[in-house]
Amino acid sequence: xxxxxxxxxxxxAVDDREIIKGLDLEIKSGEIHIIMGPNGAGKSTLSNxxxxxxxxxxxxxxxxxxxxxxxxxxxxxxAKLGLxxxxxxxxxxxxxxxxxxxxxxxxxxxxxQDKKWQAPSIFEFKQKLEQEAAKLEIPIKFxxxxxxxxxxxxEKKKIEMLQLAILEPKLAILDETDSGLDVDAIKLLxxxxxxxxxxxxxxxxxxxxxNILDYIKPDYVHIMIDGQIVKxxxxxxxxxxxxxGFKSYVQx
Ligand SMILES: Nc1ncnc2c1ncn2[C@@H]1O[C@H](COP(=O)(O)OP(=O)(O)OP(=O)(O)O)[C@@H](O)[C@H]1O
Ligand SMILES: [Mg+2]
Numbered sequence: 001x002x003x004x005x006x007x008x009x010x011x012x013a014v015d016d017r018e019i020i021k022g023l024d025l026e027i028k029s030g031e032i033h034i035i036m037g038p039n040g041a042g043k044s045t046l047s048n049x050x051x052x053x054x055x056x057x058x059x060x061x062x063x064x065x066x067x068x069x070x071x072x073x074x075x076x077x078x079a080k081l082g083l084x085x086x087x088x089x090x091x092x093x094x095x096x097x098x099x100x101x102x103x104x105x106x107x108x109x110x111x112x113q114d115k116k117w118q119a120p121s122i123f124e125f126k127q128k129l130e131q132e133a134a135k136l137e138i139p140i141k142f143x144x145x146x147x148x149x150x151x152x153x154x155e156k157k158k159i160e161m162l163q164l165a166i167l168e169p170k171l172a173i174l175d176e177t178d179s180g181l182d183v184d185a186i187k188l189l190x191x192x193x194x195x196x197x198x199x200x201x202x203x204x205x206x207x208x209x210x211n212i213l214d215y216i217k218p219d220y221v222h223i224m225i226d227g228q229i230v231k232x233x234x235x236x237x238x239x240x241x242x243x244x245g246f247k248s249y250v251q252x
Contacts, residue, residue, distance in 0.1 A: 001028040004171050004202050009061035012049045019045045021227035030200045037224035038246045043206045047173045051085040052078050080112035082170035086160040086177050093147040101147050102166050132165040153180045161192045175206045190215030210242040225249050
């Protein structure tokens, strides 16, 4: 399988405080990786750094995505290469409807990857959007509302999964997309992740829920403590964490 993402000796600081402290990670196409770790370990900081959050300082190391060193790339250019991230707290954007936003993003991303790509008409696009929304049980009328404004926590997460289905990125980074969802929505979410993965795309999932294994079979599980990956392994690691907590991984 093709190497998609390579993180080497990554050090990330916020206001001179180091949060990611020498992190290595490799993800190949078609793989599902899960990162677990205690609150404050730096999981969201890592995903923000991967998407190019300008408030974070990359002090050392590099991020390579589809053979390009993207360490200095703007968020938009990373997205054009096929990187997608959900936010733990999605932003609200007034004045731009969800369907307009997605059509623009879709055209930008597809054209960046293939100059000869022929954009569908807005009518064709909306048909596809409505089909995908139906799978996630998102009401059609939501598609005309301003992006994320006034949506409930769970609705925002579902809308992120809709973005994922439409934009078809090569790698999706999902930061606690499964938090705050009701049981039925969790099933839909995991179904959407499975469908996404079938197309040989990769997923990096940050979660606190050990029962994720009821729905998804990860290829690798990583434990992150204090800005570093301290252990990587199979899905059995999740059971280990469930029994012993994170304390046994803390290096003294
Ligand atoms: N912009 C910022 N300014 C100051 N401190 C920050 C900033 N962003 C992150 N931090 C700090 O970095 C550490 C890691 O935070 P991060 O959000 O990455 O943790 P996390 O592993 O995602 O935790 P959780 O499981 O609670 O979501 C925390 O101590 C946090 O306070
Ligand atoms: Mg977090």
